[in-house]
Amino acid sequence: MADLSINFAGIKAPNPFWLASAPPTDKAYNVVRAFKAGWGGVVWKTLGEDGPPVVNASSRYGALSYKGNRIAGLNNIELITDRPLEVNLQEIKQVKRDWPDRALVVSLMVPCTEDAWKEILKRVEETEADGVELNFGCPHGMSERGMGAAVGQVPDYVEMVTRWCKQHSRMPVIVKLTPNVTNILGPARAAVRGGADAVSLINTVNSIMAIDLDQMAPMPTVDGKGTHGGYCGPAVKPIALNMVAEIARDPECNKIPISGIGGIESWHDAAEYIALDAGSVQVCTAAMHYGFRIVDDMVDGLQRWMDAKGYRSIGEFRGKAVPNVTAWQYLNLNYQIVAEIDQDKCIKCGLCHIACEDTSHQAIRAERVEGARKYFVVNEDCVGCNLCMHVCPVDGCISMKRVDDGKTSLNWTQHPNNPMRHAAE
Amino acid sequence: MANGRNAGDQDFAATDSPAPDIRAGRLPSEQYRINFDDAVLPLERQTALVEANRCYFCYDAPCMEACPTGIDIPGFIRKITTENTAGAALRIYEQNIFGGSCARVCPTEILCEQACVRNAEDGNPIRIGLLQRYATDHGTPANEHPFRRAAATGKRIAVVGGGPAGLACAHRLAMLGHAVTIFEAQPHLGGLNATGIAEYKVPHDYAGREIDFILGIGGITVQTSTVLGRDIFLSSLRRDYDAVFLGIGLAAVKSLDCEGEDLAGVFNAVNYIAQIRLAKDFATLPIGRRVVVIGGGNTAIDAAVQARRLGAEEVTLVYRRGPEAMSATGHEQSFAKENGVIVRHWAQPLRLEGHGGHVRQAVFEYTRLDADGRLTGTGETFALAADMVFKAIGQVFLPDPLREDGRDLLVLKNGRIAANAEGRTSLDNVWAGGDCVAGDQDLTVAAVQAGKVAALSIDVAMRQKAAA
Numbered sequence: 001m002a003d004l005s006i007n008f009a010g011i012k013a014p015n016p017f018w019l020a021s022a023p024p025t026d027k028a029y030n031v032v033r034a035f036k037a038g039w040g041g042v043v044w045k046t047l048g049e050d051g052p053p054v055v056n057a058s059s060r061y062g063a064l065s066y067k068g069n070r071i072a073g074l075n076n077i078e079l080i081t082d083r084p085l086e087v088n089l090q091e092i093k094q095v096k097r098d099w100p101d102r103a104l105v106v107s108l109m110v111p112c113t114e115d116a117w118k119e120i121l122k123r124v125e126e127t128e129a130d131g132v133e134l135n136f137g138c139p140h141g142m143s144e145r146g147m148g149a150a151v152g153q154v155p156d157y158v159e160m161v162t163r164w165c166k167q168h169s170r171m172p173v174i175v176k177l178t179p180n181v182t183n184i185l186g187p188a189r190a191a192v193r194g195g196a197d198a199v200s201l202i203n204t205v206n207s208i209m210a211i212d213l214d215q216m217a218p219m220p221t222v223d224g225k226g227t228h229g230g231y232c233g234p235a236v237k238p239i240a241l242n243m244v245a246e247i248a249r250d251p252e253c254n255k256i257p258i259s260g261i262g263g264i265e266s267w268h269d270a271a272e273y274i275a276l277d278a279g280s281v282q283v284c285t286a287a288m289h290y291g292f293r294i295v296d297d298m299v300d301g302l303q304r305w306m307d308a309k310g311y312r313s314i315g316e317f318r319g320k321a322v323p324n325v326t327a328w329q330y331l332n333l334n335y336q337i338v339a340e341i342d343q344d345k346c347i348k349c350g351l352c353h354i355a356c357e358d359t360s361h362q363a364i365r366a367e368r369v370e371g372a373r374k375y376f377v378v379n380e381d382c383v384g385c386n387l388c389m390h391v392c393p394v395d396g397c398i399s400m401k402r403v404d405d406g407k408t409s410l411n412w413t414q415h416p417n418n419p420m421r422h423a424a425e
Numbered sequence: 426m427a428n429g430r431n432a433g434d435q436d437f438a439a440t441d442s443p444a445p446d447i448r449a450g451r452l453p454s455e456q457y458r459i460n461f462d463d464a465v466l467p468l469e470r471q472t473a474l475v476e477a478n479r480c481y482f483c484y485d486a487p488c489m490e491a492c493p494t495g496i497d498i499p500g501f502i503r504k505i506t507t508e509n510t511a512g513a514a515l516r517i518y519e520q521n522i523f524g525g526s527c528a529r530v531c532p533t534e535i536l537c538e539q540a541c542v543r544n545a546e547d548g549n550p551i552r553i554g555l556l557q558r559y560a561t562d563h564g565t566p567a568n569e570h571p572f573r574r575a576a577a578t579g580k581r582i583a584v585v586g587g588g589p590a591g592l593a594c595a596h597r598l599a600m601l602g603h604a605v606t607i608f609e610a611q612p613h614l615g616g617l618n619a620t621g622i623a624e625y626k627v628p629h630d631y632a633g634r635e636i637d638f639i640l641g642i643g644g645i646t647v648q649t650s651t652v653l654g655r656d657i658f659l660s661s662l663r664r665d666y667d668a669v670f671l672g673i674g675l676a677a678v679k680s681l682d683c684e685g686e687d688l689a690g691v692f693n694a695v696n697y698i699a700q701i702r703l704a705k706d707f708a709t710l711p712i713g714r715r716v717v718v719i720g721g722g723n724t725a726i727d728a729a730v731q732a733r734r735l736g737a738e739e740v741t742l743v744y745r746r747g748p749e750a751m752s753a754t755g756h757e758q759s760f761a762k763e764n765g766v767i768v769r770h771w772a773q774p775l776r777l778e779g780h781g782g783h784v785r786q787a788v789f790e791y792t793r794l795d796a797d798g799r800l801t802g803t804g805e806t807f808a809l810a811a812d813m814v815f816k817a818i819g820q821v822f823l824p825d826p827l828r829e830d831g832r833d834l835l836v837l838k839n840g841r842i843a844a845n846a847e848g849r850t851s852l853d854n855v856w857a858g859g860d861c862v863a864g865d866q867d868l869t870v871a872a873v874q875a876g877k878v879a880a881l882s883i884d885v886a887m888r889q890k891a892a893a
Contacts, residue, residue: 067478067506068471347545350484366485373485393481394546 002306003313004299006040008279009172009198009257011130013103015040016270016314017298020261020282021107021133021176024292026081028091032098037292038299041103043200043282046080046135047088049110049120054079054141062209062219062229073235074285075209077220077227079141080109085123093127103280105174109135109147112157114164121169131172134165136187137203139180139230149203152178155190162194174259177201177243179236184243189252199247200259200282202240204230233285237263241276245325248277265294267301277319329412336404337384339364339377345397348373352388352398360387379403445690445783445812446714451736457707460734464625464760465529465555473559477505480551483542488553491540493866494521494874498537498553501560514564515571517557522596523589523873525565525635526618528557529626531870532723532754570641575602577644580887583608583666585653588616589869590672590859592639593876594883598670599644601884606666607645610652616674617860618869620699623727624707625734632702654826659834663854667890668883671827671842671850671857672876675820675867681719685777686816690784694718694728694817701731710735713812717787718742718766719774720817721751726758728815729766740766741809745773745792745800775806777814787811822861838863848879856883 004015018041019025019034026045034042048054056078066072081088096104106129110116124132135142136152143150151157158175165173175191177184179202191199206228210219218226240262247253260278264270265286273281286294311317341352341364353375356364363381367374377388389398412418452460468476480502488498497516504513517524531537533554541550565571580603584595587609595605613619619632640647651657653673662669678693680686690713704710712735718725721744729742744751747770748758761768772789779785787809790802822841827834836843836851841863848856858875860867 068475347542348483348487349481349542350486351481354484373487 002303002311004040004303004306006280006314008103008259009131009174011041011103011105011172011280012101013040013280014101015299015302016274016278016280017295018042018103018105018259018280018282019287019292020284021045021135022284022288023078024284024287026083028095031091031095031104034287034292034295035095035099035102038295039102039292041105041130041280043105043107043133044088044092044129046107046109046138047085047120047124048080049116050085053082053084056082057222059220059222064209064233064235071233071285071289073207073209073231074233074288075204075207075220075229075231077140077222077229080107080135080138085120089123089127092124092129096128096130103131104129105131105133107133107135107176109138109142112146112151112161114168117161117164118168121165121171125169125171129171131174131197132165132169133174133176133200134161135176135203136161137176137178137201137230139178139204139206140228149178149180152176152187152203153181155186158187158190159194162191162196166195172197174198174200176203176261178203179239179243180206184246185250185253188247188250188256192253192256196256198257198259198279199253200261201243201247202236202262204232205236205239207231232262234263234265237269241272244273244276244278245322248319248322249325265289267298267305270298270302271305271317272321274314274318275321276325277322279314279318331411332409333412333415334404334408334410335402337386337400337402338379338382339384339386339388340399340401341375341377341388342397342399343374345394346375347394347397348375349393350375351391351393355387355391360385364388444781445785447690447711447812449711450708451712452708454708457735461624461701461707461731462628464623467562468552468555468559473505473556474508476552477502477556479543480506480556481542487540487542488537488551491537492520493536493868493870494527494877496520496524496537496557502551502553502556505556505560510560510564511566511571512564513560517560518571520877521870521873522593522639522877523618523635523869524557525561525638526589526627526632527870527873528554528561529631530618530622532756532868534756535754536870565638570638570643572600572642574600574642574644577604578602578887578891580604580667580891581606581665582668582670582883582887583662584670584672585657585662586610586616586672586674586859586861587614587647587649588672588674588859588872589618590674590861590872590876590879591616591670592636593873594670594672594856594858594880595645595876596639596642597877597880598883599642601880603644603667603884603887605645607647608651608653608657609647609649610673612650614647614649616672617695620702621695621724622702622869623698623731624701625731626727652826654828658829659827659855660829663852667854667887669855670848670876670879670883671855671861672859672872673826673857674860676823676826677821678816679819679821681774681777681816681818683774683776685779685784688777688779688784689782690779690812691777691814691816694720694724694815695820697815698724698727698731701735707735712737714738715810716740716813716815717809717811718815718817719787720744720815720819721746721753722817722819723753723757725815725817726753726761726766728817730761730764732813732815733764733766737813741769742766743769743772743774743787743789743809745771747771772807773800773802775802777811778808784811784814787814820860846878847882848875849882854886 021043025042060078062075064073138148142148175196208218257279259280260273261282270281353364353366392398482499486499501513501516537553538550584591584607716732716737718729775788775790791805795801842857844862848858856879858879859872
């Protein structure tokens with residue numbers, strides 16, 4: 001069987017599946033249950049500075065149901081841990097002692113002063129935790145107090161705090177990035193400049209989950225009012241994958257280790273992140289939906305897939321998709337595909353026809369042949385957009401067939417229609 | 426099954442007393458409520474949403490084409506997914522004002538659900554009937570009719586027969602602004618939908634409440650207990666009204682044409698089903714210990730299953746051909762078997778034998794197809810002990826009400842009224858639809874469509890007449 005063990009920025013774990021800093025990792029009780037279930041590591045829910053703990057609101061989650069499926073997306077307005085610092089630290093120490101082979105990273109968020117960071121780092125180090133993750137992402141509640149995303153959105157702050165942490169601790173430092181920025185490379189490069197050992201992303205996306213049309217208020221609703229929260233779950237995965245790919249292929253980020261986060265609920269999702277160079281993955285929503293037992297198939301499924309592909313270790317396929325992520329102008333514009341409908345598989349739902357007819361290129365005709373419905377592609381009008389293939393409910397019924405000669409490649413920088421072509425050369 | 430050849434009559438001769446065993450109250454009273462409640466449970470909200478979301482929202486959807494009334498099925502299902510249940514119900518009623526009943530009684534497995542594209546994909550069609558029931562149950566406004574009447578046309582239309590065809594026609598005519606009078610022979614409206622279908626398909630007086638809903642459009646006067654050919658006549662209706670619609674159904678039951686048919690204990694299944702539907706208390710309905718049902722349609726199944734559910738110990742349904750020739754759908758046939766009805770094929774009634782004027786056993790002859798494919802008796806017989814026998818071999822059209830001064834006023838075809846696709850008969854201001862018309866499927870949904878189509882045709886004719 002393939003070896004799933006990882007060494008992520010010096011943090012070792014038996015598998016790449018970690019629980020993200022969130023409610024599932026708030027207490028020893030939960031974390032021990034997770035380790036028993038087989039999770040490779042956890043990032044302990046964010047600790048704040050000593051003193052009166054934060055207070056959380058009642059009603060903390062909003063969820064998006066899609067066509068009868070629950071939690072296609074989830075948002076929360078919960079803050080960092082609301083348990084006393086000392087209790088958390090003692091539990092962390094005990095859990096690490098009891099589970100030495102698992103990764104135990106501690107998420108931190110304190111005010112933007114060097115002393116505050118220095119103080120908490122010292123206390124975390126005493127627990128013998130494997131590393132710290134700087135929470136520069138939390139988009140609600142804490143950001144209004146000058147922490148979380150308020151730091152993560154300003155690259156200079158990211159760099160400054162990262163540097164303090166590296167100065168005042170010997171632990172690996174992971175910087176957790178917020179997606180609520182125009183260009184993820186800004187804060188990512190700042191983390192690299194500050195000396196971060198790794199980045200993790202994405203934190204949650206600013207969101208209003210829904211409007212309760214009876215209360216005329218955002219959901220989740222707390223006594224008639226609501227606030228923006230952090231969005232996560234399957235719906236955010238494409239956004240996260242893009243940001244991971246941006247960092248993975250950025251020379252200035254210099255192949256900094258990435259812990260991938262966002263909508264991971266299966267081994268397949270994890271493999272996609274790893275293919276984009278993630279060295280570990282973090283999971284929260286799926287565990288909150290189904291419990292810790294989901295890790296069983298994540299481990300089992302990933303191993304079987306790796307065995308089938310001949311990958312003996314995570315390192316053997318990590319980052320393998322990165323070279324194939326490119327900018328639009330480098331795509332081969334000579335490449336041409338057209339849709340092909342397998343008439344034996346077609347169930348005559350007409351969705352390909354109406355999608356193409358109403359919204360695309362009028363390239364799928366609907367006809368009646370001896371009374372029976374028949375849908376067929378007009379090759380000359382098909383631009384190979386793939387829409388029909390996506391709306392077709394039958395697996396493998398519509399496929400895309402290559403029709404160019406496959407010999408010459410021509411991208412936009414070389415294209416005669418590009419007025420900037422000569423300037424670019 | 427203790428039903429081997431000739432076994433029945435030997436048992437009977439050896440062990441039974443001559444008196445038939447027919448009585449009411451065979452079951453604990455609570456059991457009746459369970460037996461005659463919905464045989465198919467309605468969908469709950471969450472289940473309905475999941476089911477509705479399985480629908481692909483096909484373009485040019487085959488299910489719509491398979492619905493005799495042409496309901497926009499993908500359209501109403503999509504409205505269920507957005508929880509616009511009132512909009513979903515309206516979308517159904519636009520084409521079929523009996524959408525609630527049809528959701529319960531339609532043989533969807535041979536109509537919309539058979540056409541569902543999901544059959545080709547995974548053999549698991551959308552449960553359209555149940556979704557239609559969900560929409561009509563939850564989306565029908567409680568206190569107001571969903572349609573408004575058009576401006577009054579001043580035209581008066583007589584509708585003879587208050588069954589699904591007549592009511593659908595009357596509703597559409599009223600909606601289009603005409604003044605309608607319904608003449609119904611029975612003391613109540615509804616026709617076979619009210620009295621000819623098993624109680625467990627439409628329990629809790631659904632049919633009655635639905636009629637109130639339909640009449641809620643306004644502009645419809647109802648005259649019950651008024652019989653065509655006795656109290657009213659086609660010639661005078663033609664004279665007194667601008668147009669006449671006949672939805673008079675099939676007034677007679679086919680006869681077995683065998684000895685003993687007039688014995689006590691021999692019933693028309695349709696009448697017995699009506700008795701159940703009109704009963705206030707099922708525990709008061711007498712039922713035999715051993716019941717024989719003769720026939721192969723849905724009426725035969727409804728009679729047989731309800732006999733079981735009233736507590737009959739042994740119910741045998743006998744049909745003269747094989748299962749594929751039965752007009753009852755496969756679904757109905759298995760439902761009968763699930764309810765403990767013994768189904769015997771390839772046998773025809775030879776005679777009914779009685780004692781003291783009451784039927785005691787039914788003698789059947791085995792049948793087969795001869796070399797020319799015709800049904801023929803084999804000469805071998807068997808007998809089934811019977812306290813009650815139900816005849817359910819079909820209904821026939823009675824032309825007598827349309828005969829005046831010794832001649833037929835309307836042209837008939839295959840023993841029923843001849844009408845074209847719009848429901849026009851051989852007389853210029855007379856339309857007809859439903860079971861009384863030749864060529865229609867004998868289904869509620871087909872009758873509703875015939876009534877609706879005739880109403881649209883009448884409306885065009887009335888407006889042309891007004892313009893001329």
